[in-house]
Amino acid sequence: MSxxxxxxxxxxxxxxHYLNSTYGLRSWLLTTDHKxxxxxxxxxxxxxxxxxxxxxxxxxxxLLTPNGYLVTPETYxxxxxxHGVAMIFFFxxxxxxxxxxxxxxxLMIGAKDLAFPKINLLSWYIYLVGGCxxxxxxxxxxxxxxxxxxxxxxxxxxNSAVTPAVIGIFINGFSSILxxxxxxxxxxxxxxxxxxxxxxxxxxxxxxxxxxxxxxxTPVIAITLLLVGLERMFHLGFFxxxxxxxxxxxxxxxxFYSHPAVYIMILPAMGVISEIIPTFTRKPxxxxxxxxxxxIAIAVIGFFVWAHHMFLTGESTYAALAFSxxxxxxxxxxxxxxxxxxxxxxxxxxxxxxxxxxxxGFIGLFLIGGLTGxxxxxxxxxxxxxDTYFVVAHFHYIMVGGAVMGYVGGLHFWWPKITGKLYPExxxxxxxxxxxxxxxxxxxxxxxxxxxxxxxxYHNYPPEFQVLNVMSTAGASILxxxxxxxxxxxTWSMRYGKVAGxxxxxxxxxxxxxxxxxxxxxxxxxxxxxxxxxxxxxxxxLGLTQPxxxxxxxxxxxx
Amino acid sequence: xxxxxPFYPDQASNFAPSVDALMxxxxxxxxxxxxxxxxxxxxxxxxxxxxxxxxxxYPIHGDMRLxxxxxxxxxxxxxxxxxxxxxxxxxxxxxxxxTLDIYVIGKQWMWKIQxxxxxxxxxxxxxxxxxxxxxxxxxxxxxxxxYVPAFRVKMDVVPGHxxxxxxxxxxxxxxxxxxxxxxxxxxxxxxxxxxxxxxxDYAAWLSGSSGTDSPLVAxxxxxxxxxxxTCHIGNGSGRAPSLNGVYGGTVRLADGSxxxxxxxxxxESILVxxxxxxxxxxxxxPAFQGQLTEDQILSLTAYIKSLQSQPIPATGAGVLTTxxx
Ligand code: HEM
Ligand SMILES: [Cu+2]
Ligand SMILES: [Cu+2]
Numbered sequence: 112m113s114x115x116x117x118x119x120x121x122x123x124x125x126x127x128h129y130l131n132s133t134y135g136l137r138s139w140l141l142t143t144d145h146k147x148x149x150x151x152x153x154x155x156x157x158x159x160x161x162x163x164x165x166x167x168x169x170x171x172x173x174l175l176t177p178n179g180y181l182v183t184p185e186t187y188x189x190x191x192x193x194h195g196v197a198m199i200f201f202f203x204x205x206x207x208x209x210x211x212x213x214x215x216x217x218l219m220i221g222a223k224d225l226a227f228p229k230i231n232l233l234s235w236y237i238y239l240v241g242g243c244x245x246x247x248x249x250x251x252x253x254x255x256x257x258x259x260x261x262x263x264x265x266x267x268x269x270n271s272a273v274t275p276a277v278i279g280i281f282i283n284g285f286s287s288i289l290x291x292x293x294x295x296x297x298x299x300x301x302x303x304x305x306x307x308x309x310x311x312x313x314x315x316x317x318x319x320x321x322x323x324x325x326x327x328x329t330p331v332i333a334i335t336l337l338l339v340g341l342e343r344m345f346h347l348g349f350f351x352x353x354x355x356x357x358x359x360x361x362x363x364x365x366x367f368y369s370h371p372a373v374y375i376m377i378l379p380a381m382g383v384i385s386e387i388i389p390t391f392t393r394k395p396x397x398x399x400x401x402x403x404x405x406x407i408a409i410a411v412i413g414f415f416v417w418a419h420h421m422f423l424t425g426e427s428t429y430a431a432l433a434f435s436x437x438x439x440x441x442x443x444x445x446x447x448x449x450x451x452x453x454x455x456x457x458x459x460x461x462x463x464x465x466x467x468x469x470x471x472g473f474i475g476l477f478l479i480g481g482l483t484g485x486x487x488x489x490x491x492x493x494x495x496x497x498d499t500y501f502v503v504a505h506f507h508y509i510m511v512g513g514a515v516m517g518y519v520g521g522l523h524f525w526w527p528k529i530t531g532k533l534y535p536e537x538x539x540x541x542x543x544x545x546x547x548x549x550x551x552x553x554x555x556x557x558x559x560x561x562x563x564x565x566x567x568x569y570h571n572y573p574p575e576f577q578v579l580n581v582m583s584t585a586g587a588s589i590l591x592x593x594x595x596x597x598x599x600x601x602t603w604s605m606r607y608g609k610v611a612g613x614x615x616x617x618x619x620x621x622x623x624x625x626x627x628x629x630x631x632x633x634x635x636x637x638x639x640x641x642x643x644x645x646x647x648x649x650x651x652x653l654g655l656t657q658p659x660x661x662x663x664x665x666x667x668x669x670x
Numbered sequence: 671x672x673x674x675x676p677f678y679p680d681q682a683s684n685f686a687p688s689v690d691a692l693m694x695x696x697x698x699x700x701x702x703x704x705x706x707x708x709x710x711x712x713x714x715x716x717x718x719x720x721x722x723x724x725x726x727x728y729p730i731h732g733d734m735r736l737x738x739x740x741x742x743x744x745x746x747x748x749x750x751x752x753x754x755x756x757x758x759x760x761x762x763x764x765x766x767x768x769t770l771d772i773y774v775i776g777k778q779w780m781w782k783i784q785x786x787x788x789x790x791x792x793x794x795x796x797x798x799x800x801x802x803x804x805x806x807x808x809x810x811x812x813x814x815x816x817y818v819p820a821f822r823v824k825m826d827v828v829p830g831h832x833x834x835x836x837x838x839x840x841x842x843x844x845x846x847x848x849x850x851x852x853x854x855x856x857x858x859x860x861x862x863x864x865x866x867x868x869x870x871d872y873a874a875w876l877s878g879s880s881g882t883d884s885p886l887v888a889x890x891x892x893x894x895x896x897x898x899x900t901c902h903i904g905n906g907s908g909r910a911p912s913l914n915g916v917y918g919g920t921v922r923l924a925d926g927s928x929x930x931x932x933x934x935x936x937x938e939s940i941l942v943x944x945x946x947x948x949x950x951x952x953x954x955x956p957a958f959q960g961q962l963t964e965d966q967i968l969s970l971t972a973y974i975k976s977l978q979s980q981p982i983p984a985t986g987a988g989v990l991t992t993x994x995x
Contacts, residue, residue, distance in 0.1 A: 184855050184856055184858065184859075185855055188852075188854070188855060188857070255854070255855070257852045261812075261813060261851075261852070263811070263812055263813075263829060264812040264813070264852070264853060264854055267812075268778070268811060268812050268854060269854065352829045352830025352831075353829075353830075353959070353960065355942070357830065358813060358828060358829060358830065359828065359831070392718070392727045393720075393725070393726040393727045394726065394727030394728060394729055394730065395729050395730070395731050397730060397731070397732050397733075398731075398732040398733075398737055399731065399732065400732075401732070401737050422759070423815070423824055423825050423826050424813075424826045424828060424833075425825070425826060425828060425831055425833040428759070428760060428763045428764075431759065431763075432756055432759075432760075435752055435755065435756065435759075436752050439748035439749070439751065439752050440748075442744070442748060443741060443744055443745055443748065446740065446744045447737070447740060447741060449707065450707075450736075450740040451732075451737075453707055453710050453711055453714075454730075454733075454736065456710075456711060456714035456715065456718065457714055457718070457730065458718060458727055458728040458730065459714070459718045459727035459728075460718065460720045460721075460725040460726050460727040461714070461715060461718045461719055461720055461727075462719075462720045463719070471711055471715065474707070474711065475708060475711070478703070478704055478707055478708075479704065482700040482703065482704060483700075485696060485700070485748070485751055486693070486696050486700075488751075488752075488755075489692060489696060489751050489752070489754075489755035490752075490755040490756050490758065490759030490760075491688065491689055491692050491754065491755040491756070491757065491758025491759045491762070492689060492692050492693060492696065492755055492758075493755075493759075494685070494689065494758070494759065494762055494822060494823060494824060495689050495693075495819070495822040495823075495824070497824065497850075498815060498817070498824070498850040498851060498852075499850065559677045562677055562678065562679070562693070563677060563679050563819065564679050564817070564819025564820075564846070564848070566817060566848045566849070566850035566858075567850075567852070568852040568857060568858070569857070569858035570858045571858050571859065572858070573846060646729070647726045647727070647729070648726070648729050654724065655724045655725070655726045656722075656724045656725060656726065
C-alpha cells in the first residue's frame with residue numbers, strides 16, 4: 112500500500128530504478144527509455160532557456176535608457192531575434208511535450224514505454240542537430256530577421272547567418288513531428304486495460320491535441336523556411352517581388368503553422384494545470400469532458416485563425432472579417448477551461464503546496480493573456496496596437512506567464528516522481544511568489560507602452576516611454592531571480608532532498624502507483640484501471656478520509 | 671470619448687475617438703471577468719483551505735447549466751467585440767471619395783513623402799485639419815509600416831503592393847510617426863513627425879514648395895522620356911492601347927477575363943506587362959521591372975490617372991467601361 116499521510120512513513124528509494132539500472136555515458140546516449148530521454152531533453156531545453164534568458168537580460172538592460180548604450184542597433188536586432196528563436200523553437204515548443212510528456216504519457220496510461228522507443232531517441236538527436244545549426248548561426252554572424260523571418264528582409268536583405276538558422280529549424284521540425292506521431296500511436300494503442308478514453312488524465316488529452324498540431328502544422332513551417340533558404344541561396348523567386356514572388360505569401364505560410372504553434376506551447380501547460388488542481392483540491396476536476404473537448408476544439412479551430420496576424424498587410428477586408436470572427440471562436444474553449452479550473456476549487460480541500468501556487472498563478476496570467484488576445488482580434492483596435500509592445504505583452508503573458516508557469520509548476524509536481532526526492536517546500540513557494548510578482552512588473556507596463564504607441568523591436572525609443580521601460584527592466588531582474596532559484600534548489604534536491612516515496616501528495620494518476628523513481632519498465636505488473644480520473648472517493652489505497660457534511664444536490668453531479 | 675485616460679495617447683484624428691471607445695469597452699469587459707475570477711480564486715483559496723491532513727474535497731463533477739452559461743455569455747460578448755471592431759475597421763479600410771492623396775515611399779531606413787503638388791518631404795508629413803487624407807504607399811525594399819499613434823492608424827508598406835490608408839486629422843500639432851514593421855538595422859529610427867496644420871497654413875506651406883514637379887508633371891515627362899508615348903499613342907491607333915480613360919475602368923484581357931484597372935494593375939502592367947495582356951494586342955511592351963524607381967512608378971500612375979479626362983477612343987482598346995464619373 113502506498114503512503115498514508117497520517118503515518119509519515121520514512122520512505123526509501125527503491126533498490127533499482129530507471130536512473131541506476133545501468134551506468135555510464137553510453138547507457139544514457141543510447142537509451143530508449145522514455146524517462147531517460149525525457150531527462151536528456153530536460154538538460155537540452157534548459158540549456159536553450161539559459162541562452163534565451165541571457166539574450167533577454169541584455170535586451171532589458173539595453174532598454175533602460177531611451178538611446179540604449181549597451182549594444183549597437185545590429186546587435187540589438189540579433190539579440191531579440193536569437194532570443195525568440197531559442198525560446199520558441201528550442202525551449203518552449205519542446206519543453207512540456209518532450210520533457211514532461213515523454214516522461215509521463217506512458218506512465219499515465221500504464222504502458223512500458225512509447226510505441227516507438229528508438230524513434231523517440233532519434234527525435235532527440237534530430238533536435239540536437241537542429242540546435243547545433245542554430246547555434247552555429249548565432250556564433251557566426253548571428254541572426255537579425257526577427258523570429259518571424261518576414262520576407263524579403265530574411266530572404267534577400269539581411270546580412271546575417273539566415274541560412275544555417277532556417278536549416279536548423281527545418282531539421283528541428285522533424286523532431287516535433289516524430290514526437291507527435293509517437294504520442295498519437297502510443298495513446299491510441301497502448302492504454303492499460305480499463306484505461307478508456309474518458310478515464311485518461313487531461314494531461315494526456317492535451318498531449319494528444321498537441322501532437323495533432325505537431326503532425327499537421329510542422330511540415331508547413333519546415334517547408335516555408337526551406338523556401339526562404341532556397342530564395343536566399345539560389346535566388347528562386349518565391350517571396351521576393353523583384354523576382355516575381357509575393358512577400359505576403361510567406362506570412363500566410365508562416366502563420367499557418369505559427370498560430371497553431373502558440374497552442375502547441377499552451378495546450379500542454381493547460382494539461383499540467385488540469386492535473387495539479389484536482390490533486391491539491393482532492394476532488395475530481397469540474398467539467399472533465401468540457402476540458403478534454405476544449406483541447407481538441409482549440410487544436411482544430413486554431414488552424415483557421417492564422418491571418419489575424421495580418422490584418423494590416425492589406426489583406427482583403429472580407430478575409431479580415433472572417434479571421435477576426437474565427438479568432439473570437441477559438442477564445443471560447445480557452446475561457447471554458449478557466450471557468451472549469453476555477454470551479455474545481457469550490458468545496459475543495461485546498462493545500463498551499465507549490466504546484467498549486469503555480470497553477471493559480473497560471474490561471475491569473477493566462478486570463479490576462481487570453482483577454483488581451485480579444486483586444487488584438489478586435490479589428491478596429493488592432494489597427495492601433497498591432498506590432499506594438501501591446502502584442503509583446505500579450506504573448507508573454509500567455510507564453511511565459513502561462514506556458515512557462517505551467518512547465519515549472521509541472522516540474523515541481525512530478526519532481527518527486529522523476530528524481531525520487533522532494534524539493535525544499537518553503538524555498539519553492541517563495542520562488543513561485545517571486546516569479547509571479549516579477550512577471551507582472553516586467554510585462555504589465557508593456558501593455559501601456561503599446562497603447563501609448565511604442566512599436567516593438569525598437570533599440571531606442573522616445574524619452575517619454577522611459578519610466579515604463581525602467582519598470583519593466585526592474586521586473587525582469589526579479590523574474591530572473593525567480594527562475595534561478597528553482598534551477599538551484601531542484602538541482603540541489605536531486606542529491607540532498609528528502610526521499611519522496613511513491614505518492615507524496617497523494618495523487619490519483621497511474622504514474623503515482625509505481626515507485627519513485629519508477630523502474631525501467633515502469634510497472635512491475637501491468638495495472639488495471641477501474642476508477643475514473645481524479646476519483647478520490649473510491650480509492651482507499653490513498654489513505655484519505657472521505658468528506659462529511661451536507662449532501663450535495665444532484666444538480667452538482669455528485670456521483 | 672471625451673474623458674481621456676492617462677494611458678491613452680493624444681487624439682488627433684477621426685479614428686482616435688472610435689478606437690479609444692472600443693478600447694474602453696474591451697477594458698471594462700475584461701476587468702469584469704478578471705476581477706470576478708480572481709476574486710473567486712482568492713475566496714475559495716482561503717475558504718476551502720485544507721483543515722486536516724487527510725481531508726478530501728467534495729466530489730463535484732460538473733454542471734451542465736453552468737457550462738452552457740459560460741459558453742453562451744462569452745460568445746455573445748465576443749460577437750459584440752467583433753461587430754464593433756469590424757465597423758471601425760471597415761471604415762478605416764474604405765477611403766471616402768475626394769481625398770487629398772499623398773504618396774509615401776518607404777525604404778531602408780527613411781520615408782520619402784510627396785504632396786499632391788510635388789512638394790517633397792523626408793521623414794515629415796504635413797496635413798491639413800479636417801481634410802480626408804489618403805496615403806498611397808509603396809516600398810522600395812522590405813516591408814515597412816507607417817504608424818501614427820495619435821491618429822490610431824497604421825498600415826504595412828509592402829514591396830510589390832500598393833497599400834493605402836486614410837484619416838482625417840482633427841487637432842493641430844506635431845505628432846510622432848513610426849515604422850512599426852521590423853525592417854532591419856535602423857528600423858527604430860525610421861520615424862518622424864506629422865504636422866497637422868490649419869488648412870490656410872497648409873496651403874501657404876505647400877506653395878512655399880521648393881519647386882519639384884508634381885507627380886503628374888513628372889509622370890508626363892517620364893512618359894515621353896521612357897518612350898511610352900511611341901507605342902501608347904493618344905487615340906489608340908498605335909501598336910498599343912490608348913491609356914485614356916483606362917484608370918478605374920474594367921479591362922478585358924486576352925484570356926477572356928476582365929480586371930479592374932486600379933493602382934496595382936497599372937503598376938503590374940508597367941513592370942511585368944506579360945502578366946496580363948490586353949485583349950486584341952500583342953505582348954510587345956518591354957518589362958520595366960527594375961528600371962523604374964517607386965517614385966517614378968507613382969508618377970507614371972498619377973499621369974495615367976489624369977488621362978481619364980481625355981477623350982475615350984472609340985475602337986480598339988479593351989476598355990469596357992471607364993473610370994470616368
Ligand atoms: C485567447 C485566444 C487568443 C487570441 C484571440 C489571440 C489573438 C492574437 C492576435 C490577434 C495576435 C496578433 C496581434 C498582432 O500582431 O496585431 C496575437 C499575437 C500573438 N499571440 Fe495570441 N491570441 C490568443 C491566444 C494566444 C496563445 C494561447 C498564445 C501562445 C501560447 C499566443 C501567442 C501569441 C504570439 C506569440 C503572438 C505574436 C506573434 C508575433 O508577432 O511575434 N496567443 N494573438
Ligand atoms: Cu495567432
Ligand atoms: Cu521598420
